[in-house]
Amino acid sequence: MTMAKAKQVRPAPAPSGARLRRRSAVERKKNRAAYLFVLPFVVLFAAMLFIPLVYAGYLSMFQVRIIGGESFIGVANYIRAFLDPRFLEGLLRMGVFLIVQVPIMLSLALVFALALDSGRVRGSRVLRLLIFVPFAVPGVIATLMWGYLYGNDFGPIAQVARALGFAPPDLLASGNILGSIMNIVTWSFVGYNMIIMYAALRSIPEELFEAADIDGAGQIRVAWSIKIPAIRPAILLTVIFSIIGTFQLFNEPSLLYRIAPDAIGVSFSPNFYAYNLAFISLDTNYAAAIAFLLGTVIATISYIIQHFANRSQRSEP
Amino acid sequence: MTRKASRASAGVISGVALAVLLLSGCSAAGSDGPASNTVTKEEFDKAMTTPTDLTFWTWVPDIQNQVDLFEKAYPAINVKVENVGQGAPHYQKLRSAIDAGSGAPDVAQLNFEYMDTFALTGSLLDLVPFGAGELSDQYVDWTWKQVARGDAVYAIPQDSGPMGNLYRSDILTAAGLDAAPVTYADYAAAAEVVRTKTGSYISNLAPGDAGPVIGLLWQAGVDPFGYDGAETVNINVNSDGAKEVMSYWQDLVQKDLISVDPDFTDEWFQGLAGGKYAGWLTAAWAPVFLSGTAASTSGLWTAAPLPQWKEGDNVSGNWGGSADAVMASSANPIAAYELARWINNEQEPALKFSTDQFLFPTLNSVLADPAFSDQEAEFYGGQKVNALFAEISKTVDTNFQWLPFQDFVTSSFNETIGKAIAQKGDFSAGLDEWQKQLVDYANQQGFTVTTS
DSSP: OOOSOOSOOOOOOOSOHHHHTTOOHHHHHHHHHHHHHHHHHHHHHIIIIIHHHHHHHHHTTEEEETTTEEEEOTTHHHHHHHTOHHHHHHHHHHHHHHHHHHHHHHHHHHHHHHHHHTTOSTTHHHHHHHHHHHHHSOHHHHHHHHHHHHOTTTOHHHHHHHHTTSOOOOTTSTTTHHHHHHHHHHHHHHHHHHHHHHHHHHTSOHHHHHHHHHHTOOHHHHIIIIIHHHTHHHHHHHHHHHHHHHHTOOHHHHHHTTTOTTTSOTTSSHHHHHHHHHHTSOOHHHHHHHHHHHHHHHHHHHHHHHHHHHHHHHTOO | OOHHHHHHHHHHHHHHHHHHHHHHHHOOOOOOOOOSSOOOHHHHHHHHHSOEEEEEEOOOTTTHHHHHHHHHHSTTEEEEEEOOOSSHHHHHHHHHHHHHTSSOOSEEEEEGGGHHHHHHTTOBOOOGGGTGGGGGGGBOHHHHHHHEETTEEOEEEEEEEEEEEEEEHHHHHHTTOOSOOSBHHHHHHHHHHHHHHHOOBSOBOOTTOHHHHHHHHHHTTOOOEEEOSSSEEEEOTTOHHHHHHHHHHHHHHHTTSSBOOOSSSHHHHHHHHHTSBSEEEEETTTHHHHTTGGGGGTTSEEEEEOOBSSTTOOOBOEEEEEEEEEBTTOSOHHHHHHHHHHHHHSHHHHHHHHHHSOOEEOBHHHHHOHHHHTOOBTTTTTBOHHHHHHHHHTTBOTTOOOOSOHHHHHHHHHHTHHHHHHTTOOHHHHHHHHHHHHHHHHHHTTOEEEOO
16 A cells, blocks of 8 residues: 655554654554444444443433432342342243253254355255245244244144144143243244354365275264364354343243234243333333343353353363 | 553543533433423324434234225325234334334323323323324223323323133033033032043133233222322232132132143144144133134134123123334424324224224224124124124223332233242242332332232
8 A cells, every 4th residue: 555645654653652642643643544334333333232221321320200200229229130030030940941942952053054064965055945934934923933834723733733633732831831932932042053163164174084084984074083173173163152142031021912912921031131121111220230140141151152162162182 | 552541541531521421311301392381283294294204112913904904094294014023022122212212103002900000100291282182082981091191191092801601602502501600609510521532622821921910900909009190000910809709710720620831822822723722711812823723713602701700690790902102302392292183083993903903992983883892703703793893892990000110010020920820839938029110110110009
């Protein structure tokens, strides 16, 4: 890149406090350009994330009652949330969801990605598309559709069960609803996670496979010892996304609430609980506290997972 | 820019942003309606001849017909009708718009039970300065009581929901019954017969809908709610009377003679169309929902009074019923008031509500109109159902009150007694749980609670 200015160009200064003040004009221009590039992101980040977060934090320290109006209560809302059995129950439910659904979904995604990458599958491009299509279906429509499929009277699953002669399982009953929702989420997101892993698989250098071939490794051995370790960062990415998505579960409980009011309570998931607190119980301040706590829980768990993943990576030779 | 200076300026910027947020959070949603002086004829004429756009949130099907008549009468006013959902979603959106300070409609439909909830937060415009006070004699007494609070009037009544027993005469005949059961004892026996002989349920008890259950309690003389308009509420949903009513239903539900499907869902509409339910204990406005998906059953329905608890009694309850209110935030209060008043007060549109949309009228002149009372509804196989409901309407106890936080009442219903219904469990325990949730919430919101 040629310099437009004819001024003297000093070499880039070493990072020391005194010399930073005398940055060259070119450095300044480069910095300005950098700031300008980042500006759109910063503006959106501030407006859509940072400022609302601050406002929610501010709201969570107040209390508004129908009789008595607004009053400052400090951290009382957070203490209330810690002691709130419905919030804790919702968190626990999401924990169960995390432990059961995420490994199943990511294992499926990994198996699909490996199978399609192995080149042994005919029509892999079409299959890739088909597995990905559920992700393209908007979450609301997917849930409404599954709500119909699960229906006891007219849903196809129940009709097939009756045709085959046995009593249809009530998939929307309290005992089964969590499993039913796990099914919807898995169906929706397995394609998305598979594509991430598949893309990572495609970028593994070919020499590794040639070396493995020479050593006489079969496909399974190659998958286990070469491919999976190589796409470790991609798998970690999908794990983090899934954790965040799990704890933020909202679409499914919200839409199935109408058709399964006994199975889904207002505090089914912490996000749904915050929504109901804000819009039905008119307790926006407590909802803000719940949302903050939920965010903290998600951040903590994500950090722990990443920490362990990085540690074991560092310990490799 | 030096690092220190940039940090300082960043601090100032975020400080200013925070200050702006704090200050904006402090401002209340104000309204700039006219003061308590009455609106003069000049102001009225000017407002109604200035081109104005009004937004009207309502879920009444085909209300565009009435609105078209209004627009013909006042060509300068343009009304946009929006259906933002029925029931809870409608109120949530309304409340969000009011809290946000923008996006609220000029006129909104409100069920009677939500009147206190919105009036308490100052969201409704007092209509007395616009002349609403003079309309009180024209409406059925108890419906006017639902929209008037002290010296203020907050809405114009549109319809009410006297409850009756709508049943499929063909299914009951197939089961060997030639008339609707008269007492609840007869009803229980009929439920058994209908279920065994035809497989249909004589009725459905929805686990996610507080309206019909409260209506049935209303019929039994149970008065669970009270609000003095200020800071005291009375909550008594687990009284002996209420428990007696619910244990009757628990018995039928546990014997699988009454189904417990959520109402107003696809499956439920299909059930009505397919004959899964032989009847529906519901309000006079029910056919407006049945003429959609269950249109194939038109002509097979008959209306009768609700079964009675004591032989010889004749009382009913009410489910729903709504009025049109003007939002305090409306920029065109005069035109908005006229819209709310006109479609519910002029004979032609008000009569249309009952003949076309099966709404049960609250306007005395419509109730007396032969076009209304002599109407032979094709849906009911030609029965003069309006005359029947007019009789039923007279038997509704008029002192029923509501709580000023109706959203919470209905949602906690689902969590407690609604859950008990869905799981065919202990309805009494469900009522106790509902009582506890309501009392806790009322206390937490600063109300003084009595429980008689």
